[in-house]
Amino acid sequence: MVADRAAAEAHTHPSPIDLATDQTDFLTDLKTACRRHWDTTLTDALQHTSLSHIRQDTRHHWWTYSSNQALDTAVTRLRIGHTHLNAHLHMLGMTNSPHCPWCPTQPDTPEHLLFHCPHHHSHRVALLHSLSAIHPHRPTLTDLLGGCTNTTQAFKTLNLTRTFLQKTNQLHRI
Numbered sequence: 001m002v003a004d005r006a007a008a009e010a011h012t013h014p015s016p017i018d019l020a021t022d023q024t025d026f027l028t029d030l031k032t033a034c035r036r037h038w039d040t041t042l043t044d045a046l047q048h049t050s051l052s053h054i055r056q057d058t059r060h061h062w063w064t065y066s067s068n069q070a071l072d073t074a075v076t077r078l079r080i081g082h083t084h085l086n087a088h089l090h091m092l093g094m095t096n097s098p099h100c101p102w103c104p105t106q107p108d109t110p111e112h113l114l115f116h117c118p119h120h121h122s123h124r125v126a127l128l129h130s131l132s133a134i135h136p137h138r139p140t141l142t143d144l145l146g147g148c149t150n151t152t153q154a155f156k157t158l159n160l161t162r163t164f165l166q167k168t169n170q171l172h173r174i
Contacts, residue, residue, distance in 0.1 A: 071162045074174040078110045079145050083174045085109060111141055113170065114161070120168045127164040131157060 086108035090098035146158035
């Protein structure tokens, strides 16, 4: 009630009170503006990447980080499509063929590596078996790379995907 009265009285004041912004507030506002600009710019840029369906925004997703930098790097590369897989390297003119080293007729893409390559069949079976308790349906690439909206499910799925990547010894290709 006192606050309401003070607010009403402030509106009747002839000129607004000019309070100087202290440097801390200024830096906070500047950081907020920079972050907003970065979010807008990156969100727009992500729409044009080959795997934009995995990450459409720049929000921090705590479950996407692990203590293993090599795994985090691999997952990030898989998400944005900038991998050392032949399909991406071929697009950049760095390899002669876009095909998988074990499947000469299939493009070497993240989807192929995680879902189809017969070379990794036994690891994939173990991954899908582990995921059956978490996902009632067959997981998508978005699910495997931590893109689902349920944070608990995303965290568990991403950890299982990391395990798959470690067991296949393919981190050097991602």
